[in-house]
Amino acid sequence: MRRIGVLMGLEASDPGGQSEAAALKRGLQELGWTEARNLEIKYSWSGSEPDRIQSSAKELVGQQCEVIVARSTPVVAALLKETHTIPIVFTVVVDPVGSVFIQTFARPGGNVTGFQNFEFTMIGKWAQMLKEIAPQIRRVAVVFNPMTTPPGFLRLLETVAPSISVQLVVTPVHDAAEIDAALAAFAREPGGGLMTLPDIFMADNRAQVIGLASKYGLPAIYTTRLYTKSGGLMSYGPDTGDLFYRAASYVDRILKGEKPGDLPVQAPTKYELVINLKTAKALGFDVPPTLLARADDVIE
Numbered sequence: 432m433r434r435i436g437v438l439m440g441l442e443a444s445d446p447g448g449q450s451e452a453a454a455l456k457r458g459l460q461e462l463g464w465t466e467a468r469n470l471e472i473k474y475s476w477s478g479s480e481p482d483r484i485q486s487s488a489k490e491l492v493g494q495q496c497e498v499i500v501a502r503s504t505p506v507v508a509a510l511l512k513e514t515h516t517i518p519i520v521f522t523v524v525v526d527p528v529g530s531v532f533i534q535t536f537a538r539p540g541g542n543v544t545g546f547q548n549f550e551f552t553m554i555g556k557w558a559q560m561l562k563e564i565a566p567q568i569r570r571v572a573v574v575f576n577p578m579t580t581p582p583g584f585l586r587l588l589e590t591v592a593p594s595i596s597v598q599l600v601v602t603p604v605h606d607a608a609e610i611d612a613a614l615a616a617f618a619r620e621p622g623g624g625l626m627t628l629p630d631i632f633m634a635d636n637r638a639q640v641i642g643l644a645s646k647y648g649l650p651a652i653y654t655t656r657l658y659t660k661s662g663g664l665m666s667y668g669p670d671t672g673d674l675f676y677r678a679a680s681y682v683d684r685i686l687k688g689e690k691p692g693d694l695p696v697q698a699p700t701k702y703e704l705v706i707n708l709k710t711a712k713a714l715g716f717d718v719p720p721t722l723l724a725r726a727d728d729v730i731e
Contacts, residue, residue, distance in 0.1 A: 433464070433686055434471045436496035438487055438510065440503040440523075440631040443476035447634075447657035447671070448502075451522075454672040455500060458679025464686075477506070479579065479635035485509045492517060498685050500678055503631045505579050507532055507543065514542070518691040520681045521545030522674040525581040525629055527696055536696045544681060544691040546674045547698050549629050549654070551587040553668070557652045558595045560667055560704075561624050563722050564711070565650035569622035572602040572614065572649075574640065576632035584628050597624070610639055618647035625651035627658070629668070637661055648714055659705040659730060664714065669699035703727040 437455065441448035452474065456466070464470040473494050477487035488509035491499060501507045501521045508530065510519055519542055521527065527547065533539035536547075558571060573588060588599055600617065604610045617623055625644050627633045633640065634657055641663045644651040653659065653666040681694055704722075707730040711718050723729065 432469060432471055434473065434494070434496050435682060435686075436473045436475065436491040436494065436499040438475045438477065438484075438491055438499060438501050438506050440477055440479055440484060440506045441635060442478050443474075445476075445635075445657075447655070447660065448476070451502070451672050451675045455675040455679055455682075458676040459682065462679060462683040464679075464683065479505070479631040481505065481509075481578070485512065488513050498682050500675075500682065501545075503579075504530055504581055505631060511543070516542060518685045519543045519545070520678050520685070520691065522678050523548045523629070523631075523671055525549045525551070526583040529583050530581070533696060538693065539696055540692040542691055544694040544696055546678055546681075547696055548669045548671065548674060549581075549699075551583045554584065554587055554599075554626075555595055557626050557667060558597055558599070560665065560722070561626065561650060561652045562596060563719055564652075564665060564716055565624055567622060568597055568624040568650060570598045570600055570617075570620065571624040571626050572600045572617045573626050573628060574602045574604060574610070574613065574633065575628040575630050576605055577603045578605065579632045580628045580630040599626075607636060607639055610636060610643065614640075614643045614647060614649070618649060623647075623649055625649045627651075627653050629654045634658075637663070645710070645713065650714060650716060656703060656705045656728065659707045659710075659728075662710055663707060664710045664716070665704075665706050667704045668702065670701040670703050673701045674699065705730065 475487040477484040492513040527533045654668040659666045705728045
């Protein structure tokens with residue numbers, strides 16, 4: 432019987448997170464690892480609050496897991512405060528080099544490796560898609576929590592802004608009250624749209640953000656299908672379930688003796704465009720046929 436840990440930066444009630452955990456379990460089963468037969472999995476659901484994440488990391492490290500699968504940048508950072516010996520396989524991490532988790536993508540070194548989920552250049556693509564579905568927009572609120580958003584996205588905002596046809600309005604928020612206030616202020620002027628950055632705080636508070644986008648009639652693009660399944664207008668990003676499924680291969684290899692520092696960090700292989708037609712209709716937007724034709728999933 433081998434033991435691994437899984438630390439999710441989401442609530443246990445989150446259906447997207449449960450789907451990701453199921454994908455990891457499926458991948459492990461296909462490699463011969465079955466719960467209660469030859470594998471014990473310790474799950475921890477911490478939400479996005481930093482103190483809870485750190486507490487969960489400390490508890491999981493204390494349970495003598497042989498490998499820990501970590502979801503998101505803040506989760507990996509918390510685990511590295513507790514251990515530099517237990518192998519960590521990450522998913523949903525954008526900038527592992529900039530976050531000082533690894534030395535290089537090809538040879539991570541140390542006890543961390545995994546699966547990157549975004550490239551910083553996605554900002555331009557998100558803005559372009561938003562303009563396709565809502566040509567009238569002139570301003571886009573880029574909503575994020577500076578405490579949990581990968582810093583590379585923030586650096587790129589300044590360089591990408593001149594190359595796109597909308598004004599990017601940097602909109603940092605730290606809690607639910609600030610989300611309410613920021614979007615209410617932004618919506619006072621016409622021609623607005625909304626973009627969220629990949630950030631566990633935003634994922635944890637997506638129901639509030641989606642509700643406010645609907646309230647103010649803001650066309651919005653999000654980072655994963657977690658948002659469109661919850662009523663968001665549109666999302667473009669990696670299939671996070673596929674990242675968890677692929678993470679099982681690294682767990683398998685580490686349990687069989689390989690070192691995480693020798694396993695290269697891998698990029699996403701599956702990106703998906705998801706459009707919620709029900710939300711588009713409620714907001715009064717006609718989705719262009721060219722955009723619909725590119726969609727991997729359409730929610731009706």
